[in-house]
Structure formats: C-alpha cells, structure tokens
Amino acid sequence: MxxxxxxxxxxxxxxxxxxxxxxxxxxxxxxxxxxxxxxxxxxxxxxxxxxxxxxxxxxxxxxxxxxxxxxxxxxxxxxxxxxxxxxxxxxxxxxxxxxxxxxxxxxxxxxxxxxxxxxxxxxxxxxYGDSYIANDSLTSGVWVQSQVLKDAGMQNGDKIVSIDGEPLNRLNEAFSKMITAKKVEVLRNNETITLDLPVNFVDQLLKEKNKSPFIPRVPAIVTAVSDDSPNKEVLKTKDFITGINDQKVEFVDQLPGVLENYKGQKVMATIVRDNQPQTVQLTVTDSASVGIAYAPVLKNEDAEKLGIYKISHQKYGFMESIPVGIQKGKDQLGGYWKQLKMIANPETGAYKGVGGFKAIYDxxxxxxxxxxxxxxxxxxxxxxxxxxxxxxxxxxxxxxxxxxxxxxxxxxxxxxxxxxxxxxxxxxxxxxxxxxxxxxxxxxxxxx
Structure with a gap:
C-alpha cells in the first residue's frame, strides 16, 4: 500500500x-x-x-x-x-x-x-501558512550527526547564527542553505566562531548517508527498553536520565561518552519519572550500553513543553501570501541554480548526488x-x-x-x-x- x-x-x-x-x-x-x-x-x-x-x-x-x-x-x-x-x-x-x-x-x-x-x-x-522552528528559540543548540561537520569544527550545543553571512531565522532552512555554502557562523559559549566548509562538503555528506546532518539537542529520554536489557526491571519508557554517578547528563548526546567510563560496572543513575527525581542502580554492559533506545528527535509538542524549541505558526491573508509565495519561489530557484553550478564543478563531488527517476520517486x-x-x-x-x-x-x-x-x-x-x-x-x-x-x-x- x-x-x-x-x-x-x-x-x-x-x-x-x-x-x-x-x-x-x-x-x-x-x-x-x-x-x-x-x-x-x-x-x-x-x-x-x-x-x-x-x-x-x-x-x-x-x-x-x-x-x-x-x-x-x-x-x-x-x-x-x-x-x-x-x-x-x-x-x-x-x-x-x-x-x-x-x-x-x-x-x-x-x-x-x-x-x-x-x-x-x-x-x-x-x-497552509508557515510552520517553522524559530532559530532564536533553540535553547540548547544542535546535536551534530555528521562527521564532515564535526571535522569542520561544529560541536554539540553550537547555535547556527548565519550561513555565508546571511542570518538564519528558521532552523528548518539551515540544511538547504548549508549544502551550497562556504562558511557557517556558530555561537559557542557566547563566542561567535566561523567555520569553513570543505569544497566537497556535499560529496562527503552523500557518503555519510545521514538523513539529518544536525538536529535539535534533546534530553536523554527513554523511548524503549530492550527485552535483553539488564535494566528492564529498572527503567521505563519516558524516564529522563539526568545523571550517572556524579556526572550530570543534560542531553542524550552526552550519555554514550559518560557510559564509556563505566563499562561492565554498576552505576547510580538519577532519573526523572512522572516529574519526580529518583535514584536507581543501572548495569552498564561491556559495550557501554544500558539496553535502551532514546529519542533523537522529539515530537514538536513535547519539545515545546520541555522548552527545547518553539514551533512558530504564521497565517497569511490572500494579498499577504503573494509576496511570501514569490519570495519562496525565488529562494528555491536561486538555491537550485547554486546546486547546478556545484554539480558542474567536479571538485565539489556534487555530481555524484545527481539522481534519475528513482531519486525523484524517493x-x-x-x-x-x-x-x-x-x-x-x-x-x-x-x-x-x-x-x-x-x-x-x-x-x-x-x-x-x-x-x-x-x-x-x-x-x-x-x-x-x-x-x-x-x-x-x-x-x-x-x-x-x-x-x-x-x-x-x-x-x-x-x-x-
């Protein structure tokens, strides 16, 4: 079907x-x-x-x-x-x-x-109007999924400020602008840092096959506990893991690094269940896992409740929608033209991403x-x-x-x-x- x-x-x-x-x-x-x-x-x-x-x-x-x-x-x-x-x-x-x-x-x-x-x-x-994540509402920055972005210097928690000198107002427009960009400015510890993207940025992204090079940073929320988990009687779905021993865990991207220090050991974990903090004992496997799945992306309503980001909704009257639609078309036209120029430049490797009817179907x-x-x-x-x-x-x-x-x-x-x-x-x-x-x-x- x-x-x-x-x-x-x-x-x-x-x-x-x-x-x-x-x-x-x-x-x-x-x-x-x-x-x-x-x-x-x-x-x-x-x-x-x-x-x-x-x-x-x-x-x-x-x-x-x-x-x-x-x-x-x-x-x-x-x-x-x-x-x-x-x-x-x-x-x-x-x-x-x-x-x-x-x-x-x-x-x-x-x-x-x-x-x-x-x-x-x-x-x-x-x-439909517009629904988007206001970039200035992203309280904790991004979780970097792409190795090429990490190699370029982007870190978890960075907030993207501008792309090729153009201020970023909507987070969901960041990736489409970034694939043709040369520079990205991020805010890190109240300091603005300029990152240079490699000329073959698109080629490296294609090799990684990441659906999203970066996503909003989210807390460590348990979404499932595996049947063979040593902690299946301890953890429940929707638990927040906020600390391991004396180490604070604010975000899910911090959890693997923290668990790496406790392979094959038992640890005391601070969790929040039904809005109540608790301390439980967890068993860490030899592969630095506690046998759970956690949410890399939250539902928009959950993210808003947790104050991670805010979804903005904007409606337009008929006359208002005309300049908005025209600008959207101009942006898409300009973006596609930039992509064509990248494809024509062998150094970018963008030609490897050219697809046929299967790519359109997908x-x-x-x-x-x-x-x-x-x-x-x-x-x-x-x-x-x-x-x-x-x-x-x-x-x-x-x-x-x-x-x-x-x-x-x-x-x-x-x-x-x-x-x-x-x-x-x-x-x-x-x-x-x-x-x-x-x-x-x-x-x-x-x-x-």
Missing amino acids: DILIKLSQFLLSLSLLIVLHELGHFIPAKLFKTRVEKFYLFFDVKFSLFKKKIGDTVYGIGWLPLGGYVKIAGMIDESMDTEQMKQEPQPWEFRSKPAWQRLIIMLGGVTVNFILAFVIYIGMAFY IFPQTWSWEVFWSITALLSIMLGVMNLLPIPALDGGHVMFLLYEMISGKKPSDKFMEYAQTIGFVLLIALLLFANGNDILKAITSR
Missing part, C-alpha cells in the same frame, strides 16, 4: 508537470496559427495506451513515462521528422513563423513551469499529504524549468539559443545544421539520463 501511495504521488506530479509544460508550447503555437500534430503525455514508442485525433492534433498517452511532447509542424525536434523538412515550407508550419513568435512558442513550456511553481507557493502560503512520502505533494511538485517544476533552459540543442534552451542567434545576426541556421545539432543534443540527453539513473542504481547497490 505504501508503494502505491508513493507511486501515485510520483505519477500524478510528473503527469501534471509534463501536461502543463507542453501546454505552454501548445497554446502560443495555436495562437500563432501553427499546426500541432501531436500532444502526448509520456512517450509512445511503437504504440500508445490511448490516442484520439481532434482537428489537426492527435492527443494521446504513451506507455513510457519518461516525459512527454508536442510535435509542432515544420520544427526539427525529438521526432526527427526530416521528411517533412524536405517539403516546401507551409504557412502553418513553425519554420514559416517570424523568429519572435517561434521564441515565444519555445519559451512557453519553461514559462509555465516557473509560473506554476510560484502559483503553488502562493497557494500554499495562503492555505522524494515522495509513503503517506499521502497534499501539503508535501504540492511542495515537491513546485520544486520539481522549478527544476524542470531550469533544466529545460540549459543550452542543449534537444532542449528548449537549445532552440532558444539558436533563435536568439538568428534574431541578433539576422541569419537563420540551416535545416541540416539543426538536424545535426538536434542529434548531438539528443545524444547528450541520453548520456545525462543514463548517468543520472546509473547513479540511482549505484546508490541502490552500495546501500545494501
């Missing part, structure tokens, strides 16, 4: 993005009286799951869910219909239209992608949440828009590049040149597709 929910979200999001992107080409083509021969969701290699001709256009659904397309008459595209290009240009064909009309047709898809993303973010701001949760669905769809829409603007001949950006050349120079590239360029671009796209999905396969193998 979980797989079906993930798959349903993945296919719905992908289908929505493809159809709207292709509509972005379709509508201006029709407005400029350019014939559209096909409008397809997914690719119809050899056969279609569904097709119906209405007017001059065949509408259909292919069986290969790797994208979609519109086939515009008189245009060299992925269909590579060179026979049509050998005929005399017709007034309804793409090649017969003025360069400015062709430019609008080619930019229509990415324009819709960006508009869609901004509309979704505006709608989410209005409907983003979706196993439980249905419209808020998460729309958030992911908006981000994917931005990614699709940016990727399609890359100056690769088989993509919209490649066509735009040649059209701009034509408009500036007054010289139109020959059909034969465009055929060659389209072939080269198609080969590049296949190579990128193989690389991205090959990364998915490699990750699946190495994660076993």
Whole structure:
C-alpha cells in the first residue's frame, strides 16, 4: 500500500508537470496559427495506451513515462521528422513563423513551469501558512550527526547564527542553505566562531548517508527498553536520565561518552519519572550500553513543553501570501541554480548526488499529504524549468539559443545544421539520463 501511495504521488506530479509544460508550447503555437500534430503525455514508442485525433492534433498517452511532447509542424525536434523538412515550407508550419513568435512558442513550456511553481507557493502560503522552528528559540543548540561537520569544527550545543553571512531565522532552512555554502557562523559559549566548509562538503555528506546532518539537542529520554536489557526491571519508557554517578547528563548526546567510563560496572543513575527525581542502580554492559533506545528527535509538542524549541505558526491573508509565495519561489530557484553550478564543478563531488527517476520517486512520502505533494511538485517544476533552459540543442534552451542567434545576426541556421545539432543534443540527453539513473542504481547497490 505504501508503494502505491508513493507511486501515485510520483505519477500524478510528473503527469501534471509534463501536461502543463507542453501546454505552454501548445497554446502560443495555436495562437500563432501553427499546426500541432501531436500532444502526448509520456512517450509512445511503437504504440500508445490511448490516442484520439481532434482537428489537426492527435492527443494521446504513451506507455513510457519518461516525459512527454508536442510535435509542432515544420520544427526539427525529438521526432526527427526530416521528411517533412524536405517539403516546401507551409504557412502553418513553425519554420514559416517570424523568429519572435517561434521564441515565444519555445519559451512557453519553461514559462509555465516557473509560473506554476510560484502559483503553488502562493497557494500554499495562503492555505497552509508557515510552520517553522524559530532559530532564536533553540535553547540548547544542535546535536551534530555528521562527521564532515564535526571535522569542520561544529560541536554539540553550537547555535547556527548565519550561513555565508546571511542570518538564519528558521532552523528548518539551515540544511538547504548549508549544502551550497562556504562558511557557517556558530555561537559557542557566547563566542561567535566561523567555520569553513570543505569544497566537497556535499560529496562527503552523500557518503555519510545521514538523513539529518544536525538536529535539535534533546534530553536523554527513554523511548524503549530492550527485552535483553539488564535494566528492564529498572527503567521505563519516558524516564529522563539526568545523571550517572556524579556526572550530570543534560542531553542524550552526552550519555554514550559518560557510559564509556563505566563499562561492565554498576552505576547510580538519577532519573526523572512522572516529574519526580529518583535514584536507581543501572548495569552498564561491556559495550557501554544500558539496553535502551532514546529519542533523537522529539515530537514538536513535547519539545515545546520541555522548552527545547518553539514551533512558530504564521497565517497569511490572500494579498499577504503573494509576496511570501514569490519570495519562496525565488529562494528555491536561486538555491537550485547554486546546486547546478556545484554539480558542474567536479571538485565539489556534487555530481555524484545527481539522481534519475528513482531519486525523484524517493522524494515522495509513503503517506499521502497534499501539503508535501504540492511542495515537491513546485520544486520539481522549478527544476524542470531550469533544466529545460540549459543550452542543449534537444532542449528548449537549445532552440532558444539558436533563435536568439538568428534574431541578433539576422541569419537563420540551416535545416541540416539543426538536424545535426538536434542529434548531438539528443545524444547528450541520453548520456545525462543514463548517468543520472546509473547513479540511482549505484546508490541502490552500495546501500545494501
């Protein structure tokens, strides 16, 4: 059932993005009286799951869910219909239209992608508002999970002040900003310290496979006692461990280090149960364990009760949600562009994190949440828009590049040149597709 929910979200999001992107080409083509021969969701290699001709256009659904397309008459595209290009240009064909009309047709898809993303973010701001951890409410700093952050000098209890000079107001935005950052400022013992992140920070994070490089620091709360624990008759779930012998334990990250000093020994532990402090005797195993599981992350309501951090909720009116949504879209667009530049730099190792369809599928949760669905769809829409603007001949950006050349120079590239360029671009796209999905396969193998 979980797989079906993930798959349903993945296919719905992908289908929505493809159809709207292709509509972005379709509508201006029709407005400029350019014939559209096909409008397809997914690719119809050899056969279609569904097709119906209405007017001059065949509408259909292919069986290969790797994208979609519109086939515009008189245009060299992925269909590579060179026979049509050998005929005399017709007034309804793409090649017969003025360069400015062709430019609008080619930019229509990415324009819709960006508009869609901004509309979704505006709608989410209005409907859901914002929920976030106010960074200044984080009383005890962070618990560092990532070794690369530890190597960079970050310590448990540090409070993140700024990232690349930009003050951090919301803790839940820290990681997305940090992956493209060079410097992080933290507050430690009332002293501001600047940490330099390594150029291959993302590559090292990928190797660690941590879900969260850092999380809010939490007390040592017992969440479960194992059946083979020597302390199963002593400890209960929801107990707070606050001390071992004479050593104070304020946070769960301190517990393993303290227990390391008492391997194979009995210790006196201070615990809090039902808001009452108690002293109990615990047996520490030879592996420095007391046979319990403890909470690395608390429920938000529990964290607020304990004063660890505060969840802020902000609602927006319709007019207020417009600038909020636009800013969210701009932030996501800027962040994704920075990530692309990192991928293009081999020193960062970020290219190893490039994923294909499996990586996109894995983003979706196993439980249905419209808020998460729309958030992911908006981000994917931005990614699709940016990727399609890359100056690769088989993509919209490649066509735009040649059209701009034509408009500036007054010289139109020959059909034969465009055929060659389209072939080269198609080969590049296949190579990128193989690389991205090959990364998915490699990750699946190495994660076993």
